[in-house]
Amino acid sequence: MNMSAGHNETPRDTTCQTGTVVFSSNPLMSDVESDWSPIHDAAFNGRVLALQRLITQGKCVNLNTLDQVSPLHGACVQGHEACAKLLIDNGADVNRLTVDGKSPLAEACARGHVTCVVLLLQHGATPVGTSHSSSPLHRAAAKGHPECIAPLIQHGADVDQYIEQLGSPLHVACANRQPGAARKLLQLGAGVNHSVSGDSPLHIAACLSDPELVSLLLDHGADRSLRNPEGRRPLDLAPPSSPAERLLRQAGEVPPLMQMCRLNIRRAVGKRRLGGIHDLHLPTELKQYLLYH
Structure with missing residues (x-):
């Protein structure tokens, strides 16, 4: 237009x-x-x-x-x-x-x-569309406007809305190398291991050799062992000797205990109720940790 x-x-x-x-x-x-x-x-x-x-x-x-x-x-x-x-x-x-x-x-x-x-x-x-041009959430993710994402979710948009050929807003943010938008989506409970055409967001970030996205996704529980339809892991898609490849190689097979606890608590709470963590009777530092703030 x-x-x-x-x-x-x-x-x-x-x-x-x-x-x-x-x-x-x-x-x-x-x-x-x-x-x-x-x-x-x-x-x-x-x-x-x-x-x-x-x-x-x-x-x-x-x-x-x-x-x-x-x-x-x-x-x-x-x-x-x-x-x-x-x-x-x-x-x-x-x-x-x-x-x-x-x-x-x-x-x-x-x-x-x-x-x-x-x-x-x-x-x-x-707040919901059915294509890339009509989906406010996918367009905000693609263009890197995290400030527009939270109001959409608050008014009923699904942070994991799937659109054929595009995937979720997180896939779109990663494909367009928008770490700010990806971070906001993940904070709001986006599924880090959902796939589009067999590729997870981590596959996309690894293929693009984007260390910031790779680190962000790993921190939010991305599974580095997932294989796409060709049987390839994210590590297999990262360019040799690139920062992204080094990050994937350094990441342990089992995440640290604190990270596992955070991921499990967030999973138990559910993406629709993550905002309720603010109201829990917990130390502020712990609430911030659970919310990735």
Whole structure:
């Protein structure tokens, strides 16, 4: 979705929230630009007063471009929270999808606009998608925005949501070399040994020769003995003499006792109740250890 001055789109009828057909066309613009309306422009560029004036004049807040881009999409792509709130307060559809399945929430997550993420979730945005383009959690993981991940989980997204060919958000974070996002997912209970096409996150990190990810995954209980469909362990995929290979070789077959206790306690608590560790009558240091803080 390209939302800039030239939008490579052609004119099309769009439907307002009232069901009225609206034709967005400007004879002074070329055909490829003619359905990018003034209300889109105001939202995209963060012009709150201009947006308020257009809404007061009766402009439709759910006006779509050819690619089904709404003004709210534009505001969330740019992180203009005030414009997004104004649109929502005037009836903007928070779950409107573009032709390629992107919601305003998915766009905000892909760009790390956490204030827009929280605003959308508070107003009923769906935190779950069914593809890479539509899944807010996978997009936040892929682009490395850990600050957007926790609100999604709090509003019902599954930290282990599996999407065909992509796997879980943790797989996506590892494949895109995003250790910050991977760390947040693991803290929130992501399954470290789940596989996609037979490869675990540790297989992916080893293949990419990323020592930071390898160390992080091992610390969260990744099984270095798992084999993929070709019978290869993570160690077999790491480039020879690389830091990742050295880490995998140095890792003991049996983790330290403290690590085993932490992993077992977290497993017993369950990913949905990890936040409850804060409320346990335990020393602060122990709670922080259990939560990987």
